[in-house]
Amino acid sequence: MDALESILKKISFFQNLNCPLQDLVKKMHLERFEENTDIFSEGDQGSSLYLIISGRVLIYSKSSTGQEMAIQTLEPSDIFGEMSLLDGGYRSACARTLEKSIVFSLERKDFLEFLDNNPKAAVTIIETLSKRLRQSNIRNKILIETNRKLSTQNNDQKQSAGNTPGQATDEQQEQLAEEKKEYSIKADRAGMEEREESGFAGVLEQHLYEVEHSAEEDEKPRVKKDTDLREMLYNKKVVCPICNSKFESPKALSKYVQTTKMDYDFCQYYKNINPLFYEMIVCPICGFTFNEEILGMRLKKEQSEEIKSRLMTFWQENKLKDYSGVRTLEEAIETFLLAIYSLQGRPVKKSLMGMLFLKIAWLYRFKHEKVQERKYIEKALTSLSIAFESEDFSNVRSEINTAYLLGVLNMNSGNYREAAKWLDRVLRHPSKSMFPMVINQTRELWSDVRQKLREGKEQKKLNEDVSE
Incomplete structure (x- = not known):
C-alpha cells in the first residue's frame, strides 16, 4: 500500500490535494484484465476511476458508421474514468486493454466519503477536472469533425457503389482507412501532449515557487548592475496575438552584444548582456509568451481562445511577474518555460520545439545545473530528430x-x-x-x-x- 501511495503522489490528479492519501489507498481495489478485454463501453453507467499499474489501455469511441476512433493510449501511472467520480454519469468513451493489464479502481461512493473527510481537497479536484475536461473538449472537436467526414464518405461510397460496383467501394474504403489513421495519429498526439502539459505545468509552477522562496540576495550590487544593464536595453512595441493587448518588451541593443566564445552546439557567451535573456516576449495581460518564430504561427480563433482560457486558469494560481525590465537568469528560464507552456496542444513544428528546448538547456548551462541541462538536451534531441525526418x-x-x-x-x-x-x-x-x-x-x-x-x-x- 505504501508503494501505491507513492504512485498517487506523483500523479497530477492526486499530488496537490495536501492531505494524507492513506485512507484513499485503502479504498482502492486491485483488478486484472487479459489482453483485448473491455473495461467499460460508451454509454455504461460510470461509477469508478482506474489507475494503470502495468499494461496499456486504449480509450476509443465509435463513429456513426461503426468505425473505432482511437482517442488515447494510456500507460502505467495514467488514470481514466475520473469524470464519473463527480457525476456518476454515463461513460463518454470505451476502454479496452491492449495487453495484460493490472489496474486499481476507486469507487465513486468511496471517493465522495474521502472528500467529506477532506473538504479542502474538493476544490483542487474540481480545478484538475476542469483542465482535463478542457483538453477532452479539444479531442471531441476532432472526433466530431472526423465522424462527420466518415459519414459523408460512407454515403458517397454507397452512391458510388451503385454506379461502379467494386472499384468505387475499394477507393472509398481506402479513404476511410486514411481518415481513421489520420485521426488516430492526431488523437494519440493530443493525449501525449495532455500528459506533457500536466507535467510541464508542474515544472513551471515548481520553478516559480523555488525562485519566489529562494534566499534574498544583497540588493545593493543588484541595483547597480540593473542600472548598467538597463542602459543596454531598448523597448520594442508589440501586440499580443492572443488578447490583442499593446505593450513594450525589452530587447538588447546590438552595440552592447559582444560574443566572447561559442560552444559546439552554438551556445554563445557574452561580455556585457546576453540577448537570449530577452528573446521571449511576455504579454503582461494574458501571459502568452512568444518570440518572432512563434509570432509567425497562424492560430485559429478557437486555438487562441483555448490558449487564453488555459493561461487564465494558470495565473489564477500563480502570480504573473513583470518581465518588462532587466531579467535575471532565473527569469530568462521562466520566459522560455512559459513559451512552451503557452504552446502546449498546438500544432508546432518539432524543429521550433527542439530549439526552444536547446535554449533552455543553454540557460541551465549558464546556471551550472547539469541535471536540468541534460534533461532539456534530451528533449531537444527527440524533437530535432523527428523534425529532420518529417519536415521539409x-x-x-x-x-x-x-x-x-x-x-x-x-x-x-x-x-x-x-x-x-x-x-x-x-x-x-x-x-x-x-x-x-x-x-x-x-x-x-x-x-x-x-x-x-x-x-x-x-x-x-x-x-x-x-x-x-
Whole structure:
C-alpha cells in the first residue's frame, strides 16, 4: 500500500490535494484484465476511476458508421474514468486493454466519503477536472469533425457503389482507412501532449515557487548592475496575438552584444548582456509568451481562445511577474518555460520545439545545473530528430545545422554511434563547401567521436578477455 501511495503522489490528479492519501489507498481495489478485454463501453453507467499499474489501455469511441476512433493510449501511472467520480454519469468513451493489464479502481461512493473527510481537497479536484475536461473538449472537436467526414464518405461510397460496383467501394474504403489513421495519429498526439502539459505545468509552477522562496540576495550590487544593464536595453512595441493587448518588451541593443566564445552546439557567451535573456516576449495581460518564430504561427480563433482560457486558469494560481525590465537568469528560464507552456496542444513544428528546448538547456548551462541541462538536451534531441525526418528543409543551412546539432547533442549525451551517423551526413552533404565553419567543427568532432568509438571497442574486448 505504501508503494501505491507513492504512485498517487506523483500523479497530477492526486499530488496537490495536501492531505494524507492513506485512507484513499485503502479504498482502492486491485483488478486484472487479459489482453483485448473491455473495461467499460460508451454509454455504461460510470461509477469508478482506474489507475494503470502495468499494461496499456486504449480509450476509443465509435463513429456513426461503426468505425473505432482511437482517442488515447494510456500507460502505467495514467488514470481514466475520473469524470464519473463527480457525476456518476454515463461513460463518454470505451476502454479496452491492449495487453495484460493490472489496474486499481476507486469507487465513486468511496471517493465522495474521502472528500467529506477532506473538504479542502474538493476544490483542487474540481480545478484538475476542469483542465482535463478542457483538453477532452479539444479531442471531441476532432472526433466530431472526423465522424462527420466518415459519414459523408460512407454515403458517397454507397452512391458510388451503385454506379461502379467494386472499384468505387475499394477507393472509398481506402479513404476511410486514411481518415481513421489520420485521426488516430492526431488523437494519440493530443493525449501525449495532455500528459506533457500536466507535467510541464508542474515544472513551471515548481520553478516559480523555488525562485519566489529562494534566499534574498544583497540588493545593493543588484541595483547597480540593473542600472548598467538597463542602459543596454531598448523597448520594442508589440501586440499580443492572443488578447490583442499593446505593450513594450525589452530587447538588447546590438552595440552592447559582444560574443566572447561559442560552444559546439552554438551556445554563445557574452561580455556585457546576453540577448537570449530577452528573446521571449511576455504579454503582461494574458501571459502568452512568444518570440518572432512563434509570432509567425497562424492560430485559429478557437486555438487562441483555448490558449487564453488555459493561461487564465494558470495565473489564477500563480502570480504573473513583470518581465518588462532587466531579467535575471532565473527569469530568462521562466520566459522560455512559459513559451512552451503557452504552446502546449498546438500544432508546432518539432524543429521550433527542439530549439526552444536547446535554449533552455543553454540557460541551465549558464546556471551550472547539469541535471536540468541534460534533461532539456534530451528533449531537444527527440524533437530535432523527428523534425529532420518529417519536415521539409528547403533551406540548406537549416538542414546542415540541424544534422550537425544532432551529431553534437548525441555526442554530449554519450551516444557516439548516433553522433557518428549525423556528423558523417554533414561531411557528405553536397553543399558542405558553402558552410566552412560548420564543416571545420564537424571534422574536429568527427575525430573525437572516432576516438571514443575506438576506446569503446578496446574496453569491450578487454572486458571479454577478463570474463574468459
